Amino acid sequence: LLREVVAEALQDIDDDRLVDVAVTNVRCEADLANAVVHYDVLAGAEADDEVIEALEDLRPRLQAIINRETRLKGTPRLTFAPDPVWRWLKDPRRTTPAAKRSWSAAPTVRSDRWQR
Numbered sequence: 001l002l003r004e005v006v007a008e009a010l011q012d013i014d015d016d017r018l019v020d021v022a023v024t025n026v027r028c029e030a031d032l033a034n035a036v037v038h039y040d041v042l043a044g045a046e047a048d049d050e051v052i053e054a055l056e057d058l059r060p061r062l063q064a065i066i067n068r069e070t071r072l073k074g075t076p077r078l079t080f081a082p083d084p085v086w087r088w089l090k091d092p093r094r095t096t097p098a099a100k101r102s103w104s105a106a107p108t109v110r111s112d113r114w115q116r
Contacts (some may be wrong), residue, residue, distance in 0.1 A: 001070060002026040006037055006078075008031055009065045010058075017054035024083040028076055035076035040085035044090070055080040 007023040020042035028035040037055070041047045057064075059078050067075040 002028060002035060002066065002076075003037075005066050005069050006062055009062055013058060014060075015054050015058070017050050021051055024086055032072055032074050032076050035078055036039065037078055037080050040083050040086040045082065046088070052080050 003023055003026040006026060010018055010021065010023065022040050023037060024040050025038040026035050027038070028109050039051065039055070041051050055078075062078055066072070066078075
């Protein structure tokens with residue numbers, strides 16, 4: 001729910017610093033006191049400082065939108081961070097020949113070992 005609300009709010013905001021930014025995940029604490037908004041940006045890690053600055057500037061507005069559009073007990077305090085999963089998936093070092101060799105050298109589990 002929070003991811004959808006924040007993503008839709010960012011689409012409606014006209015800020016050049018947020019071009020090609022996607023909200024990928026929102027992790028909220030159980031007591032709704034804090035939430036981390038994970039994002040990915042097409043420009044990569046080089047754009048992180050600018051994107052985080054823009055999101056920090058918009059934090060009060062985003063929290064007001066969350067308060068207005070949801071029926072939560074409270075509005076979480078938002079913090080922003082790049083999505084580590086998307087960064088790992090896009091990392092070119094992950095698909096190098098050396099990385100592929102290390103994967104192929106990993107031990108495998110034989111299926112007959114589990115049958116008794």
